[in-house]
Each structure stands twice: as structure tokens, then as C-alpha cells.
Amino acid sequence: MIEWNEKYMVGIDNIDRQHELLVDKINHLLEMHEKSEDLHVISTLFIGLIHYFTKHFEYEETIMRGCNYPGLERRKLEHKIFYNNLEKTKNDFINGEISSLGYIIDYIKLWVMDHIIIQDKKYANKSLLKVNT
């Protein structure tokens, strides 16, 4: 489980809310996966999580564009690679080619920690600087 706390806050309200919801969705998926809920339940949660990640990435890429964040292209590429990994794993799971999501959930957890704590704080600081000057 990821425990939400203020060290994850980047200072932009909408982004903080989205991150908190992402963490909730990851935890929910993990919980259901550990309980070995049926394939349909897990797949639905996983698809919902991927969808929410996509919306979140679009939203923050717009903010990055708005403050001329120099790391935008790199971040877009990272988002795309992450998304592709999730999509591929989701399809493999649905098609029965893999039976567990344990590995990908660990990957998502680690990725999200880095994403929020390190990467998002960089563009958030630049965006807040622009708002405040």
C-alpha cells in the first residue's frame, strides 16, 4: 500500500487531488489483487487506473506547456513508455498470458513515487513561480 502524506504534495491543488486519487486507485487495485478477486474485477480496476493515468498525464503536460517547462518532451516520452508498459501488461493479463499483476503493481508504485516526489515537483515549482511573479 502507498500511504498518502504531505511529502507527496506539489502545491498545485488539482495536481495534488489527482495524485491522491491515483494513489487510491493503485491501492484499491493492489487490495483486490491480493484478495484474488476475479479476472473481470481486476481487469476493470486496471483499465480504470490506466485511463486515469492518461487523463492525468494530459493535464500535467498542459501545465508544463503553459509554463514553458524545458523537460516537457522528456516527460512526454516517459509518460508514453509507462503507458505502453501498462497497456501491454493489461492485454497480456486479459489474454491469460500472465496470471499475476504483482510485478506491474510494484513497478507502478515505484514509478509513481519517482513521478510525484521528484519529477512533478520540478514542473510544479516552475509553474508556481510563474503564477507568483
Ligand SMILES: [Fe+2]
Ligand atoms: Fe503527476
